[in-house]
Structure formats: C-alpha cells, structure tokens
Amino acid sequence: MADDGGGRTVGAGARTIRSPDDAEQVAAEWMRHLGFGDARCTGAGTDGGVDVRSREAVAQVKAQLTPVGRPELQALYGVARSEGCQPLFFSLMSYTAAALGWADGVGMALFRFDHAGMVEAVNAAAEGLVAAAGAAGRPGLLRPPAWPLRLSDRAGRAAIARERRGLLFAERVGFTGQGWIWVQLVRLDYTVATRRAVAHRATTLAFDLVSGAPFPAPGEPEPPGGNDRGPGTVGETGPLPATMETAAALRQIADSWEKLEAVTRPAAVERHRATLSHLGVPSEALTVSPSAGERVLAPVFVGLLEHRRARGFGGVPRIDSRVVVCSGVNGARLPDLASHLTSRLPGALEEIVSRVRRL
DSSP, X not given: OOBOSSSOBOOTTOOOOOSHHXXXXXXXXXXXXXXXXXXXXXXXXXXXXXXXXXXXXXXXXXXXXXXXXXXXXXHHHHHHHHHTOEEEXXXXXXXXXXXXXXXXXXXXXXXXXXXXXXXXXXXXXXXXXXXXXXXXXXXXXXXXXXOOOOSOHHHHHHHHXXXXXXXXXXXEEEEEEEEEXXXXXXXXXXXXXXXXXXEEEEEEEEEETTTXXXXXXXXXXXXXXXXXXXGGGTTTTOOBOOOSOHHHHHHHHHHHHHHXXXXXXXHHHHHHHHHHHXXXXXXXXXXXXXXXXXXXXXXXXXXXXXXEOXXXXXXXXXXXXXXXXXXXXXXXXXXXXXXXXXXXXXXXXXHHHXXXXXX
C-alpha cells in the first residue's frame, strides 16, 4: 500500500516510475499481491526476457513508447511453458490488436501501468487474477477511482433508445448495458489578460482515452435521487479497453495551440479557436500548457441497435448493427466511442457483452 501524501491510499505498487527498474519493482509488488509471494526482480543482465520471477510465474516488463506486439508475448510464453510457469506481461503502452487476440487465445495475463505506478488489467486473464486476489482478501488491490453513476438504469435505457433511427429503416434496441471506460484527467493551465495585468487560470478536464474527446465531468451538488451505486460495482466486469494514449490527448491540445499561433488568416484563426474551445481552451487565452493527471473510470451506457436489410442472395434477410454509447453522468451522446466500437463489429460484440452489465 502507498500514500500519495494527502492521506489517500492509491494501491499496491503505486509509485512514480522514472526508470525501467522502477517499473519492474512495481510489477514485482503487484505479482506478490496477486498471490505470487516470492516474486522478485531478476536484476540487470539477460534472463531469457524475464524481468520478474517467482516459482509459479514469470513476467516481462516493457516501458517502451510503442505498443507491445505478439512476438514479444510469444517469446515470454515460450519461456514460461518451458519452465512450467504462468506468464504475465506488464507494459507502459498498449498492446497491438494481434497481441491482444493471441494472448486471449492462450490465456496470458496482460497488464498496463502508468508513470504514477497504477496498474490495470487489460484482458480477461489478468482480470481473473485480480478478482481471485480480491476474493482471497489480499490487501492493496483497490478498485480504481471512479465517478459516480448519476443516471438510473431506466434513464440509461431511455438515452440509448433515443438514438434509434427510423427514417429509412426501423431500428430496434438489441441490448443495453452499463459499463465503464478509462478517462484521463488533464490539468489545463492557461493565462488570460485582465485590465491591470495577466491573470493565471487553471482547470481540470477529462478526456476519454478512446477518442481524445472531453468526457462530461460530474457536477456538484449530487442531484436528488441520484444513482450513485458506490465503489462496490466499479470495474466489476472490467472497463472497456483504452485505445488512445494519454500523450495523444495532450498533443491534440498542444498541436492545435501551435497551429493557432502560426496562422494569420481570420478564417483559419476562428477555425483553430473553435477547435481549442471544444477542447476546453477559452478564446481569450494567451498561453496554454496541458499536463496529465490521474486516470479514473467513467460510467457509460452501451447499446446495440439493429435493423433488417432487404433480402439478398438466397432470400436471407441481413441484420445490420451499430453501437451507441451515452454518458452515465449526464446522458450525453459519446459518438466517437460509439464509432470506434461499431467499426470493430462483429469482433467487438463479444468483448462488449462480456464487459457490461445487461439491463
């Protein structure tokens, strides 16, 4: 267990990661909390690609700035099979689609960590280890911080139903579920001019890690009859996986600001100001500096909408599907996340169903 200095416990192995050695120490701590009590770092030198070892498991830790591919997982898996151990992989970045699919096929546990030392399960095998550790009552495996779910199930179903199309074809709601997505809190510091001087302002925004678009933050105070189920349900079925890195969300702000500084044509200036306004930067800002903060889970309602197409070859009607997603905080549409999930159908359907609570 660790304390962030403000009395808030942040979980097993939570520490600032400044080097690959720090990352390996965090992975070793988490392995011990997951039940591999003798897990120790192998230290400098070559050990067949193994960075953390115990009698029952071996792990590799990657702090590289590119997604981990299937060959790296296969290499560790080969070592684990030869030693009769369970393989675990820890990565600072995401995993490629090929790597995720292969790991799921062989039951290899994949984890991600950030520079604050927070670790999350990426696939079902990893979530199973975390769930087993929690059931065994081991300390340090805390549920991640999350925003309260403000919408009731009924309101969530209604928000999904409102997304149906009926002009060219009639859609029906195939299913509705409640799940979670990771969002990144971004601290946005900027300056604005006042009558007498330049005043410094700062705000905190939340960007979902799928599209890099601002996610609606919960307002205060709690509305009457709010539906905050508390931390007990957070991550119960696992959050929908993030596909966009935090750095990309920060670059969206920084790059747009740099473009605004470089353009002079009024139309281009207004276009870039509108983009920055959407990202939370006020038009009167003189400077801007985004920085990453804590990652939290945000509630979402996910729905599958279906419609029948005309009978094609063989006279068999075809069912077309698309995913719609609404915020569990205020019911706002989340089209970028919906488009991402729809583009991965039908392969993503099994993942979606496994990670949401059916309503």
